[in-house]
Amino acid sequence: MIVGIDLGGTKIEACLFDHRLEPMIRRRTATPTSSFEAMLDGLVDQYRWACAEAGQQGLKLGIGVPGTVDRLTGRLLASNLPSTDKSLPRELEQRLNVAVAAENDCKCFALSEANGGAGAGATTVFGLILGTGCGGGVCHRGALVRGLAGLPGEIGHLGIPVGFAGRVPVLTCACGRVGCYETLVSGPGLQILGRWMTGDDAPAPEIAARAASGATGATAVMALWCELVAELLLTIQTSIDPDHIVLGGGLSKIPGITGLLTARMQTTLMEGVPLPQLSVAQFGDASGVRGAAMLHIHATGPALQT
Numbered sequence: 479m480i481v482g483i484d485l486g487g488t489k490i491e492a493c494l495f496d497h498r499l500e501p502m503i504r505r506r507t508a509t510p511t512s513s514f515e516a517m518l519d520g521l522v523d524q525y526r527w528a529c530a531e532a533g534q535q536g537l538k539l540g541i542g543v544p545g546t547v548d549r550l551t552g553r554l555l556a557s558n559l560p561s562t563d564k565s566l567p568r569e570l571e572q573r574l575n576v577a578v579a580a581e582n583d584c585k586c587f588a589l590s591e592a593n594g595g596a597g598a599g600a601t602t603v604f605g606l607i608l609g610t611g612c613g614g615g616v617c618h619r620g621a622l623v624r625g626l627a628g629l630p631g632e633i634g635h636l637g638i639p640v641g642f643a644g645r646v647p648v649l650t651c652a653c654g655r656v657g658c659y660e661t662l663v664s665g666p667g668l669q670i671l672g673r674w675m676t677g678d679d680a681p682a683p684e685i686a687a688r689a690a691s692g693a694t695g696a697t698a699v700m701a702l703w704c705e706l707v708a709e710l711l712l713t714i715q716t717s718i719d720p721d722h723i724v725l726g727g728g729l730s731k732i733p734g735i736t737g738l739l740t741a742r743m744q745t746t747l748m749e750g751v752p753l754p755q756l757s758v759a760q761f762g763d764a765s766g767v768r769g770a771a772m773l774h775i776h777a778t779g780p781a782l783q784t
């Protein structure tokens with residue numbers, strides 16, 4: 479058995495998996511955000527609960543976290559959680575005396591969907607999250623590509639191409655840069671795009687529903703959003719050339735999204751180049767915690783120097 483934890487800004491989801499990575503039992507608790515120590519206490523509590531349920535101590539632990547985990551120090555970077563100079567995995571290892579692996583939650587998602595998920599059997603899988611933010615991860619032959627600094631797949635912070643100038647608002651991103659894809663293709667981004675184009679402040683799911691029912695303004699907003707996401711997908715294709723792209727996050731639940739995006743991609747695809755297969759996640763919101771549990775099995779590249 480193995481324990482997977484998905485550490486989010488508001489909740490900590492823990493799940494106990496059997497040796498075939500089938501989920502056995504899961505529990506959600508609120509994320510303590512008053513301090514790094516309180517957050518560690520919350521993680522320890524969830525891990526100990528899972529071990530008690532398993533009736534076994536010393537189980538390996540994998541954690542998915544928002545933001546990135548510094549490959550050299552194990553520090554949490556660019557996340558909305560309490561952070562210190564301390565290494566999250568090392569602090570947990572010292573408290574629990576077990577092996578702890580930690581990785582960005584989008585990369586856990588990609589790992590899960592590449593192994594037994596929607597991208598199973600593909601050589602190279604790109605997992606793309608379109609939710610509160612926009613991020614991704616790359617798996618090659620089932621193994622997570624970690625790169626030098628843990629960045630492969632951080633495509634939300636690529637710049638929107640100049641071809642969109644004048645047609646979309648130019649916004650400062652949470653990362654500090656200007657004009658990142660994340661500012662417009664994420665859920666909050668779609669809402670901002672809708673407000674900018676129509677003056678209506680409807681949330682993303684409502685824009686999609688209105689467009690599906692034929693409302694003119696929402697249809698135009700969804701068309702431009704699809705154009706932006708399709709351009710991002712083509713950038714993923716030209717830089718990584720995956721044979722399968724798996725979509726996750728709240729916006730992946732828009733009915734017919736793969737058809738909408740595939741149709742748009744075909745209008746600007748390089749001549750003679752095949753489209754990668756596009757799917758929606760098989761494990762949905764549970765993929766993050768599943769991928770976290772897989773970190774001890776399917777990750778490659780430089781290990782964290784804890």
Ligand SMILES: [Zn+2]
Pocket residue numbers: 634635651652653654655658660
């Ligand atoms: Zn950014």
